[in-house]
Amino acid sequence: MDKRTFLRAVSALTASPVVSPLLAWASGARHNNWAGNVEYSTENLYAATASESVKDFVKNHAKLKVLGSRHCFNNIADSKDYFLSLKSMDDVISLDAGARTVTVAAGITYGKLCPYLDSKGFALHNLASLPHISVAGACSTATHGSGEKNGNLSTAVSALEFVTSGDVVNLSRQKDGDTFLGAVVGLGALGVITKVTLDLQPTFLMRQYVYENLPLRQMQDHFDAIESSAYSVSLFTDWQKQRINEVWLKSRVESEPAPAPEPEFFGAKLATRNLHPIAELSAENCTEQLGVPGPWYERLPHFRMGFTPSAGRELQSEYFVPRQHAVEAILAVERLRDQVSPHLMISEIRAIAADQLWMSPCRQQSSVTIHFTWKPDWPAVRLLLPVVERELAPFSARPHWGKLFSTTPARLKSLYEKLPNFIQLAKRLDPSGKFRNDFLNTNIFSA
Numbered sequence: 215m216d217k218r219t220f221l222r223a224v225s226a227l228t229a230s231p232v233v234s235p236l237l238a239w240a241s242g243a244r245h246n247n248w249a250g251n252v253e254y255s256t257e258n259l260y261a262a263t264a265s266e267s268v269k270d271f272v273k274n275h276a277k278l279k280v281l282g283s284r285h286c287f288n289n290i291a292d293s294k295d296y297f298l299s300l301k302s303m304d305d306v307i308s309l310d311a312g313a314r315t316v317t318v319a320a321g322i323t324y325g326k327l328c329p330y331l332d333s334k335g336f337a338l339h340n341l342a343s344l345p346h347i348s349v350a351g352a353c354s355t356a357t358h359g360s361g362e363k364n365g366n367l368s369t370a371v372s373a374l375e376f377v378t379s380g381d382v383v384n385l386s387r388q389k390d391g392d393t394f395l396g397a398v399v400g401l402g403a404l405g406v407i408t409k410v411t412l413d414l415q416p417t418f419l420m421r422q423y424v425y426e427n428l429p430l431r432q433m434q435d436h437f438d439a440i441e442s443s444a445y446s447v448s449l450f451t452d453w454q455k456q457r458i459n460e461v462w463l464k465s466r467v468e469s470e471p472a473p474a475p476e477p478e479f480f481g482a483k484l485a486t487r488n489l490h491p492i493a494e495l496s497a498e499n500c501t502e503q504l505g506v507p508g509p510w511y512e513r514l515p516h517f518r519m520g521f522t523p524s525a526g527r528e529l530q531s532e533y534f535v536p537r538q539h540a541v542e543a544i545l546a547v548e549r550l551r552d553q554v555s556p557h558l559m560i561s562e563i564r565a566i567a568a569d570q571l572w573m574s575p576c577r578q579q580s581s582v583t584i585h586f587t588w589k590p591d592w593p594a595v596r597l598l599l600p601v602v603e604r605e606l607a608p609f610s611a612r613p614h615w616g617k618l619f620s621t622t623p624a625r626l627k628s629l630y631e632k633l634p635n636f637i638q639l640a641k642r643l644d645p646s647g648k649f650r651n652d653f654l655n656t657n658i659f660s661a
Contacts, residue, residue, distance in 0.1 A: 245297070247284040251529055251592060252292065254281070259297040265375075265382070265408045271298055272377050272406055272648070279651055280406050282351035283323060285344070286616035287530045290355070290653045291402060298406060300350070306330055307409060314414040315372055320350035320407045325519045328511035336414040340364040340446070341514040343562075350407040355616040356399045356574045358583070359514060360464075360564035361446040362537075366576055369569045371398045373411035378404065378643045386411075396632070396639045399573040401615060403640045403654050419467035420445070420513035421505045423475050424489050425482035428458035430548065432480040437541050440480060441565045441582075446514060449563040450491045453551035458482070459560075460489060464514060467507050475505060491516060492560050528559060529588040529595050532614035533602070534575035537565065539609040540582035546605040547584055553601060557594045559587040572632035575612040583614070596620075623660050633658070 245254040259281060262268045272278065279293035280300060300321035307317045314336070318327060324338075325345040331337060340359035342352060349367075351357075358366035373386040374397060383405065385394045397404055433440065433449070441447050446464035451457070461482055477484050488497035488504065497503075499521035501513055512519065535543040544563060547554070562585040569576050586602070588595045599620040603611065612629050613619035627633050637659060644650070650659065 245281070247286060247291075249287055249528055249530070249590075251287060251590065252289055254292050254297070255294045256297065258293075258295065259299060261299045261302055263302050265303075265377070268298065268300070268377050268406050268408055269382065272379065275648075276646070277648060277650075278406075279402060279649065280350075282321075282348040283346060285347045285351070286355065287618050288616065288653065289651070290616055291351075292651055292653065294651070300348075300406075300408070303408070309334055309336070311336075315411050316414055317373070317409055317411045318349055320410060321348060323348050324352070324511075328519070331414065332417050332509050332511060335417050337417045337510045338367075338412065339370055339415060340367065341511065342367065343516045345511070345515045345517070345519045349410050349412070353398060353410065354400050354402055354407065355614070356571070356576070357614075357616065358564070358566045358576075359446060360448050360566070361444075362441045362565040362580065363567055364446065365567045365569045366574060368398050368571055368574060369567075370412045371410060372413050373409075374398065374407060375409035376400075376405040376407045379646060379648055382408075383643065392635075393639065395570055396572040396636055399571045399615075401573060401654065401658065402651075403636075403649055403658065404643045405649060418510050419507045420464055420510050421467055421472065421507050422462060422464040422501070422503050422513050423505055424485040424503050425461040425463070425479040426459065426485050426489075426493075428461050428480060428482035430456040430458065432482075433458055434541055434545065436480050443479075447565065448491075448516070451561050451563070452558060453548055453555050453561065458563075459493060460485075460491060462491075462503075462516070466510075470507070472505065472507075491562065527590055529590055529592065529618055530586065531588070531595070531599060531602075531618040532583050532585040533606050533611040533619075534566070534581040534583050534614070535606060535609040535611045537580040537582055540565075543582070543584060543606055543609045543611065546609075547602065550601065550605060554586075554598065557589050557591060557598060559589060561586050572636050573615070573630065575614065577630075577632070581612075584611075585614075588618075623657050626657055 275296050277295035278298055281297040303319040303321040305319045309316045342357050342359050353368040353371050356366050356368050375384050385397050387394050444463035444465045448462040449458045450460040490497045490500055499518055564583050566576050566581050568580045613621050
């Protein structure tokens with residue numbers, strides 16, 4: 215019997231109307247995050263199969279956290295007590311074609327949801343680099359894709375259902391004003407999300423082209439033109455040789471046949487083969503390039519839906535800076551190239567539109583993110599993060615909630631005007647601190 219079959223057997227034998235335990239010892243290992251850099255603090259992981267079982271579990275446990283698709287690189291999702299998994303709650307609950315919304319159970323991933331939406335003639339406005347993440351987890355941490363006119367993934371949320379201390383709370387953009395704006399990027403502090411309603415648009419086709427070796431000076435002089443040149447733009451760099459290694463341009467297909475792409479893009483050369491963001495690696499698992507049209511969900515991510523990313527081979531951190539300071543911030547990091555590059559796999563630079571969500575790094579500011587995919591050497595990365603953050607401090611850089619950072623709680627408080635309001639909302643919905651953990655106590659509730 216293989217491991218997967220054995221786990222199913224254990225689950226079946228121990229199933230109850232409430233939850234089923236998923237035992238770490240069955241696989242011979244403790245629970246880890248996707249990248250393998252975080253070992254969670256408890257083996258007590260239970261699987262819920264319906265909203266009622268979530269409500270019962272929350273009511274009967276003094277402390278718990280939800281463990282989603284495990285794509286966070288810090289301990290924002292960690293628990294010393296109990297984990298609740300909603301992985302099996304991954305259905306599409308309803309599709310309202312007239313309102314252009316879809317309501318899904320919280321365990322669903324974008325990889326499962328998107329083909330369904332496309333088959334019904336609909337699309338989401340944007341996707342992250344990886345399609346394997348859960349909708350609820352991505353929205354709770356303001357995870358994002360790219361595109362200067364595209365908000366992060368949480369901006370598609372129009373309604374939420376979640377369980378607090380045994381109660382079910384429903385919030386919507388239309389009816390609940392500030393409370394809704396405070397709850398969407400909830401960081402896991404408010405309760406267990408059970409349903410999410412997302413805004414939709416008509417389905418569309420996309421194509422992407424990749425250009426190589428954009429001179430840094432061209433980026434500096436023409437940043438706005440570069441970022442506005444496609445629906446979604448990603449710049450990849452290792453900070454070496456005064457250049458951007460690759461420019462990924464993802465555009466909506468407006469007509470067929472399309473005009474031939476320009477052989478140069480601000481001095482960068484059109485790629486003649488599919489590329490991985492790290493050019494030395496195989497592009498086999500990357501989404502199709504070379505201008506080949508395809509569905510939106512097969513072009514907006516960098517990696518294919520059917521590809522399961524490797525685990526334990528990288529660390530990640532990312533910082534949001536106001537759009538008006540983007541070039542200065544990029545050049546500030548570039549000056550650190552000799553310190554950064556030895557420990558780096560690749561960096562990605564993207565633009566995201568402003569929003570009004572309280573704990574979103576893009577609240578009231580169009581932003582550009584500088585992302586670092588580090589080699590799996592935490593002692594070295596731990597020393598580098600304060601160095602990078604010091605260079606970005608003049609630009610009021612906000613760290614990604616789900617990635618590695620060393621920003622102090624006092625600094626976070628100064629960067630988030632609505633943090634005191636969010637604390638009050640959390641205290642109202644979770645007065646006993648049932649959903650708090652060390653990450654939240656340190657970074658949010660000590661502020």
